[in-house]
Amino acid sequence: METKKLHICKLEATQEWLCLDARAYIAECLEACVTVEMLADLREIFPRQALTVASVQVCELQRKRIQRWLKEQNGEVHDLGESSQVLQSAMDTSLGQCSS
Structure with a gap:
């Protein structure tokens, strides 16, 4: 797995970032x-x-997928292994169940 330096936004969230829109x-x-x-x-943005x-407005399935990706990006997952690939496949096929 190729390691790439992440560029994470360092800005503080102002009221404009936190408004409903x-x-x-x-x-x-x-x-x-x-x-x-x-x-x-x-x-980064x-x-x-x-x-x-x-993220609390995101459907549960997508939120779980994002949590897994965050662990990957933060280096908490070193070996994705077969079980993660099976989970990813199941999540991919049922992502359509999320509705906005």
Whole structure:
């Protein structure tokens, strides 16, 4: 697995980031994530607190997928192994169950 330095947004979440419209937009972006790389891009763009607040609006299945990707990005997962691949496959096929 290739290691790449993550660029994480260092901005503090201001009221503009935490307003309802911004949270809804960020939640839409999180729902649209289909790869770990897309999540890395969002972490580079949006303040951490804004992502956290918006994530509660994301469907449970997508939230679990994002949590797994975050562990990967933070180096908490060293070997994805077969069980993770099976989980990913199951999540991919049932992602359509998430509705906005």
